[in-house]
Amino acid sequence: xxxxxxxLILVVDDEPTITRLVEVNLQRExxxxxxxxxxxxALRKVRLEQPDLILLDIMMPGLDGLQVCRVLKADVGxxxxxxxxxxxxxxxxxxxxxxxxxxxxxxxxPFEPVELVARVRSLLRxxxxxxxxxxxxxxxxxxxxxxSAERNLARLxxxxxxxxxxxxxxxxxxxxxxxxxxxxLRFAIVQNESMNTRLGGERGEIPWPPVPLNPSNVxxxxxxxxxxxxxxxxxxxxxFDFSGPRKYDAANGYRSQSMLVVPMRNHDDEVIGVLQLINxxxxxxxxxxxxxxxxxxxxxxxxxxxxxxxxxxQLIHDLEALLDGLLKVMAAAVDEKSAYTGGHIQRVTRYGVxxxxxxxxxxxxxxxxxxxxxxxxxxxxxxxxxHDIGKIVTPQHVxxxxxxxxxxxxxxxxxxxxxxxxxRGRENEMLRRKLALAQAGAAPEALVRLDAEFAADxxxxxxxxxxxxxxxxxxxxxxxDKLERLQAIAAQTYVDDAGATQPYLTEDExxxxxxxxGTLLPEEFKVxxxxxxxxxxxxxxxxxxxxMRNVPTYAGDHHEALDGSGYPRGKKAEDLPLQSxxxxxxxxxxxxxxxxxxxxxxxxVEKACxxxxxxxxxxxxxxxxxxxxxxxxxxxxxxxxxxxxxSRKALxxxxxxxxxxxxxxxxxxxxxAAVEQAVKDVLPDVVKExxxxxxxxxxxxxxxxxxxxxxxxxxxKKREPVSSGS
Numbered sequence: 001x002x003x004x005x006x007x008l009i010l011v012v013d014d015e016p017t018i019t020r021l022v023e024v025n026l027q028r029e030x031x032x033x034x035x036x037x038x039x040x041x042a043l044r045k046v047r048l049e050q051p052d053l054i055l056l057d058i059m060m061p062g063l064d065g066l067q068v069c070r071v072l073k074a075d076v077g078x079x080x081x082x083x084x085x086x087x088x089x090x091x092x093x094x095x096x097x098x099x100x101x102x103x104x105x106x107x108x109x110p111f112e113p114v115e116l117v118a119r120v121r122s123l124l125r126x127x128x129x130x131x132x133x134x135x136x137x138x139x140x141x142x143x144x145x146x147x148s149a150e151r152n153l154a155r156l157x158x159x160x161x162x163x164x165x166x167x168x169x170x171x172x173x174x175x176x177x178x179x180x181x182x183x184x185l186r187f188a189i190v191q192n193e194s195m196n197t198r199l200g201g202e203r204g205e206i207p208w209p210p211v212p213l214n215p216s217n218v219x220x221x222x223x224x225x226x227x228x229x230x231x232x233x234x235x236x237x238x239x240f241d242f243s244g245p246r247k248y249d250a251a252n253g254y255r256s257q258s259m260l261v262v263p264m265r266n267h268d269d270e271v272i273g274v275l276q277l278i279n280x281x282x283x284x285x286x287x288x289x290x291x292x293x294x295x296x297x298x299x300x301x302x303x304x305x306x307x308x309x310x311x312x313x314q315l316i317h318d319l320e321a322l323l324d325g326l327l328k329v330m331a332a333a334v335d336e337k338s339a340y341t342g343g344h345i346q347r348v349t350r351y352g353v354x355x356x357x358x359x360x361x362x363x364x365x366x367x368x369x370x371x372x373x374x375x376x377x378x379x380x381x382x383x384x385x386x387h388d389i390g391k392i393v394t395p396q397h398v399x400x401x402x403x404x405x406x407x408x409x410x411x412x413x414x415x416x417x418x419x420x421x422x423x424r425g426r427e428n429e430m431l432r433r434k435l436a437l438a439q440a441g442a443a444p445e446a447l448v449r450l451d452a453e454f455a456a457d458x459x460x461x462x463x464x465x466x467x468x469x470x471x472x473x474x475x476x477x478x479x480x481d482k483l484e485r486l487q488a489i490a491a492q493t494y495v496d497d498a499g500a501t502q503p504y505l506t507e508d509e510x511x512x513x514x515x516x517x518g519t520l521l522p523e524e525f526k527v528x529x530x531x532x533x534x535x536x537x538x539x540x541x542x543x544x545x546x547x548m549r550n551v552p553t554y555a556g557d558h559h560e561a562l563d564g565s566g567y568p569r570g571k572k573a574e575d576l577p578l579q580s581x582x583x584x585x586x587x588x589x590x591x592x593x594x595x596x597x598x599x600x601x602x603x604x605v606e607k608a609c610x611x612x613x614x615x616x617x618x619x620x621x622x623x624x625x626x627x628x629x630x631x632x633x634x635x636x637x638x639x640x641x642x643x644x645x646x647s648r649k650a651l652x653x654x655x656x657x658x659x660x661x662x663x664x665x666x667x668x669x670x671x672x673a674a675v676e677q678a679v680k681d682v683l684p685d686v687v688k689e690x691x692x693x694x695x696x697x698x699x700x701x702x703x704x705x706x707x708x709x710x711x712x713x714x715x716x717k718k719r720e721p722v723s724s725g726s
Contacts, residue, residue: 007124008032010051012042012068013086014060018109022055025113026120039063043071046078053123055107055116058087058094066101073102080130082123086111136298139167144305153313158201160264160306161189164275167302168260168295171279171288175200176211178223178272184210185219185274192278195252216241219274222261226271228300231259232290245278255279260291262299264307273310275303331385334392337399344590348558349384350638351586352579355625356380358632359578366624370578375547380579383554387583390534398527403472404512404519411509412472418504419465422494423458430454464489464504474519486513532559533568550579558583563619581622585629588612588621593635605635 009031013019016037023033034049036042038060046054054072058065065085072078085098088109095106105119143163161173172192176185187206190199200206215221218229218240234242234256245256258280264273277299280291291299331345356372372380391399397408405411430450437446468489471482478486490505505513512521520528536556544551557580560566562573566584576584592608603611609630616623 006030006032007052008034008049009120010034010036010042010045010049010054012036012039012054012060012065013057014038015057018057018086021113022116025116029117031120039065039068042068046072046081051081052127053082053084053120055084055086055120056103058085058098066097069098069101069103080127082127084119084123140298140301140305143167143302144309148305148309148312152202153310153317154200154202156309156313157189158198160275160302160310161191164262164277164299164302164306165191165193167298168277168291169281169283170260170277170291171281172197172256173278174219174276176219176223176274176276178213178274179210182210183213185213185223186210188273192254194279195254217244218242218259218261219276222263223271223274226263226265228263228296229259229261230291230293230296231261233257234259255288257288258290260296260299262296262303264303264310266307266311272307275299275306327382327385330389330392334388337392337396344594345385345388347590347594347638348387348583348586349381350641351589351629351634352384352583353377353381354634354637355582355586355629355632356579358628358634359582359625361632362628366628367578376579379548379550380554380582382548383551383579384583384586386539386551387535387555387558387587388531389538389555390531390536393534394527394531398520398524401519401524404474404515405472405509406519410472412469415468415505415509416465419461421496422504423461425494426454426457426461468505468513471513474515474517478514478516483514486510529559529567532556536568550577553577554579554583558587560584561620562622565620578622578625581625585612585621585625588615589629589635 009026011019011022011026011033012035013022014037019035019037023035026033034045034051036045039062042054042056043063045051056065056069063071065087069083069085072081072083079102082104083102084105084107085101085103086107086109087094087098098106104123107116107119146159146163157175161175164170165173171194173189174187174191175189177188179186187208187210188200190197190206190208211217211220213220213224215224218231221227221240222229229240231237234245242256248254249256256278258278260277260280262275262277263271264275266272277291279288280295281287282289331349334345356377359367360371397406400406403410403412405415430453434447434450437450467485470476471478471486476482487510490503490510492504493501494504496502515521533556536552539552539555542552554577556568557571557576560569560571560576560580561584562576562581564570564572589608589612592603592611593605595602612621612626612629613623615621616626
């Protein structure tokens, strides 16, 4: 029943005199009337005019009244329209039939007008109350659905207060959260329509002091007891301290009057928040009125729904924060494993997100209508943080192998020591010969020749050592003539102190120094490449939520190439989603421009972009993404963000900086070993064996094709540009 119009009554009777009589009496009382002479016309008018009540005669030609009633009550759209059946017959079975057909009331002809009007008004009141209750239930249901669907905690808090105020026509509302540890109530949301005030929620924290859990404060009392408090006028109420509202009123020219305070409970029936509503208003006049008792239960129901929704949202928020913290710790563990790759994972992640955002802002149709949602950006960020998780089991000396002879230390020191021993041995031999010549009375010229021979021998030794030191850096391609000289040096021998003949270089040293490009042996390069497969296998064992289900794919694809030449699975363009292509470009760019790699010098941004474009032209990476990465200035934007972060850090007090550094140091020391131990149990045997071999000697297999090595560890000296992914 609408409050904006008078009720519409449908009168159905085949006798015009009866119809006219009913019409006159109802119109006199202010009702609107529409008429139908038979059942068919009645059903048509019900569909078209939607009456608020139907007066229905039983005896009619065609469809009789009982048949029409059955049709109406069987239809979901009309079953709630009250029907009064009118009949001139007084047989009991007719009345029983009418009730069984669904009639809501009965009226026997002839009837008094006053009785007709009374029955109509009675049923309309029932219908009106029923409609109000249905609307309230529907409204509460909609609110409950909306609250349960909201995942943003700040927006949820605001919506709870918005809905509670709307339900009660309240001018103001405050939502407190209970801090059990500190024994206080904290302001979460403050709204006041008259004062045009909206604080908290997405607008940030409210800087007001918390309210102690003292029962003299009405909100604290509700939090402690779980009772509902409904106050007609806070200036006249006794039992609570309302000095706070009075001070607010005095300072802002406001008048707090009626107040309803309701607890919010979680699934364990614990009070987790308090909802305080102030100044209920009459929706017709706007006057401040007490909160009606019928609204108390509705507000309690709303508070109950809000409490559960708040608990769920807080739980989800806490779980997401926990997951985010674990991801950052895992990423930090990988970065901290190597002193030379710290920050790589964070930079790749940020480059990836910046490039994805650039896709969203792309003004042309290069990517069609592809736009990343907030959840997809989060998924990409997580994949970026975890893309190198497989390196947690890669031996550190392989990851950091800056020179060809490096294992857990650079063995060039052993070579230097050995050459020093060789020189001293030659010197001792020279001195013995010199002594013998002197004792034999040799001419001075013979002694001079001996000194010259020794000096030339020392010069050759120093030159050979310098050559070995230079090729140990892995910065130049080992051409055949270079290998020949290496073999010539290795073929020389010396006699040690025990009298045994020893080679200048061991077989393992020769094998490592013979590496054509870069610093890695084939088996070491295999271990390095295996990190992508390990990342994929590890991440596939994590039961990611539906919104994160593609994290293993994106993370595992960061070394794949569009032409199928990448690893670990040799995917081609049609199998690589846009997110995987984005991370591949981010990874290559950071590997090229990183200044902390011991095995290569950093390329300039311009040179790195040139290499990316060359890779794109060869079908390795997505050319559209490469051009967007360059045109969107992703590198510059990341540096700007770092500069701003540095400025903010500079504002920290020395104590705060010291605390932050201590936490970082603790993570660096404790996390890598813990994470490494945690993941070893789930690694396939083949990876464990590869790691074991690399740790023991890092050299067990014969030399293989060295070309891929340069892609992973480009040398530090001048060479042809090769794209690099870390």
